[in-house]
Amino acid sequence: SLRIIETETGRIAAVINESFAGVPTTSVMTEKVAQKLIGQVKELYPLQGKIAEISGPEGDLNIGQKVGVKKGDLFKVVDKDLVLEVLSVQPDSSLVKVVKGIGALQKDQQVTFSN
Numbered sequence: 001s002l003r004i005i006e007t008e009t010g011r012i013a014a015v016i017n018e019s020f021a022g023v024p025t026t027s028v029m030t031e032k033v034a035q036k037l038i039g040q041v042k043e044l045y046p047l048q049g050k051i052a053e054i055s056g057p058e059g060d061l062n063i064g065q066k067v068g069v070k071k072g073d074l075f076k077v078v079d080k081d082l083v084l085e086v087l088s089v090q091p092d093s094s095l096v097k098v099v100k101g102i103g104a105l106q107k108d109q110q111v112t113f114s115n
Contacts, residue, residue: 002033004040014040047113049075051105052093059084059105061094069094077101078110 004014016036020029049063061084063069073086075096083100098105 002037004037004044013044016040042113049094049111051077051096051107051109051111054105054107057105058087058095058097061086061096061111062092064090064093066091074099074114075111076114077105078112080109083114084111 001018002016003012004016005011006013016033018029018033018036020032047063047067047069049061049067051059052062053060061069061075069086069089071086071089073094075084075086076082077084080103081101082098082103082105084096084105085099087095087097089095
């Protein structure tokens, strides 16, 4: 088993248990556990950013390719009923537009990954 522990609190955030039939290769075991670990980390700690600039119905997020943002990703505006879709991505920023919800984007609004 593998435990994800929050270093600031010491709390166990998740436990990954995996059993294997027979005698799998090390690479098979590693790949299976790694995929579960990645899934747990993304679920516990979703990608977050903020709206850095606004240009009409579109806006720029302060996160981009360097942290894994891809064209087509969806982000939810925190505390609002707005969903944003990534139109294009640069290393440190992403161009987004509102695809669901009613309301205007505001500079410095927090967003969280919602795919």
